[in-house]
Amino acid sequence: MDRRDFLRSATLFGVAGAAVWRPARATATAFFDPNPANGWRVFEVTLRVEVARPGSATRVWLPLPSLDEATWITPMGNLWQGNAASMQIERDPVYGAQMLVATWNADTTAPVVEVTSRIAARDRATDFSRPGPVPALDKAALKRYTGPTDLLPTDGIVRRTANEITGGARSDLDKARAIYEWVVDHTARNPKTRGCGVGDIRAMLESGDLSGKCADLNALYVGLARAAGLPARDVYGIRVADSRFGYRSLGKSGEISKAQHCRAEVWLAGFGWVPVDPADVRKVVLEEKPGLKLQDDVVVAVRDRLFGSWEMNWLAYNTAHDLSLPGSSGPKIPFLMYPQGENAAGRFDSLDPESFRYRISSREVSA
Numbered sequence: 001m002d003r004r005d006f007l008r009s010a011t012l013f014g015v016a017g018a019a020v021w022r023p024a025r026a027t028a029t030a031f032f033d034p035n036p037a038n039g040w041r042v043f044e045v046t047l048r049v050e051v052a053r054p055g056s057a058t059r060v061w062l063p064l065p066s067l068d069e070a071t072w073i074t075p076m077g078n079l080w081q082g083n084a085a086s087m088q089i090e091r092d093p094v095y096g097a098q099m100l101v102a103t104w105n106a107d108t109t110a111p112v113v114e115v116t117s118r119i120a121a122r123d124r125a126t127d128f129s130r131p132g133p134v135p136a137l138d139k140a141a142l143k144r145y146t147g148p149t150d151l152l153p154t155d156g157i158v159r160r161t162a163n164e165i166t167g168g169a170r171s172d173l174d175k176a177r178a179i180y181e182w183v184v185d186h187t188a189r190n191p192k193t194r195g196c197g198v199g200d201i202r203a204m205l206e207s208g209d210l211s212g213k214c215a216d217l218n219a220l221y222v223g224l225a226r227a228a229g230l231p232a233r234d235v236y237g238i239r240v241a242d243s244r245f246g247y248r249s250l251g252k253s254g255e256i257s258k259a260q261h262c263r264a265e266v267w268l269a270g271f272g273w274v275p276v277d278p279a280d281v282r283k284v285v286l287e288e289k290p291g292l293k294l295q296d297d298v299v300v301a302v303r304d305r306l307f308g309s310w311e312m313n314w315l316a317y318n319t320a321h322d323l324s325l326p327g328s329s330g331p332k333i334p335f336l337m338y339p340q341g342e343n344a345a346g347r348f349d350s351l352d353p354e355s356f357r358y359r360i361s362s363r364e365v366s367a
Helices: 003-008 139-146 156-166 172-186 201-207 214-227 278-287 297-305
Strands: 041-050 058-063 073-082 086-091 098-104 112-121 232-239 260-268 272-276 314-318 340-343 358-365
Touching: 041 058, 058 112, 073 086, 073 098, 098 112, 112 314, 139 232, 156 172, 156 201, 156 214, 172 214, 172 260, 172 272, 172 278, 201 214, 214 232, 214 260, 214 278, 260 278, 260 314, 278 297
Parallel strands: none
Antiparallel strands: 041 112, 041 358, 058 098, 058 340, 073 112, 086 098, 232 260, 232 314, 260 272
């Protein structure tokens, strides 16, 4: 099935109350050709939500692929269906994060919605020996990606730590690498952390507990980079396939309801947005095989690779922080990487797909 067939598809899904699938407006560049010969792979990710015992009006917000970067990821469209009273795409006005918002009336007995998103992606790798002409970030983006967020302050202990780390750096590239090496050396992955963590970097630094998961460790990188004057951003997404490079811990295929993963980017003159992922280095140390240390060859190899490259067995949703969910009566969320939902009783636990009743799966398809 090609992109046009996907966007025009009218396949019935076959659940009670289901309607014909409806195409979302695609954000893909016109005439985009995801040619496998050029390294492109195409993935479909399906997110299905069933609300148990609603009892009141209910609303859910489902993240959709929002980043359209011509060299490494392009959204190809979304198809959705369900028995909600309304289903529509909303966009965060600051970061452009897209989400499908579905709303059910109180008398709906078995609320259900399903959305399938298709993306094309290919691996990224930065050649630091070959800087080139890269347009500068515009003023709005520069302010956004060097400024603080609720959980990523850039003053106080964060700035002091960033200054200590980068004190001997001669260039922005040296600063970015120094922060990356420091995060890898000083943090640890904590398997007991719920979900991907929260990313409260001031609390991490003040307590001295630099353990957590990707939304903690990569947020620490982003916050320190911003405090050092480097534009940086978290990129929130989900693993969609196994790793082709032999790392069991860096891939996930099939059922991916708990495969969310946050990565990071830093913007460098001559290179643009550079991918980094110190959190995955620590994931390899903990999970690849028992007893690994930073000095082991399998860790050294991935540590070198993850400053400047990403394997794109991963879907990028957005770079948004501190979101107010449209139509919600609840508080802002720090980031949109998990499905969100609420009813009269309050916000659902997005980190518990069993009680929230959502399932996410993925498959690779031919372009």
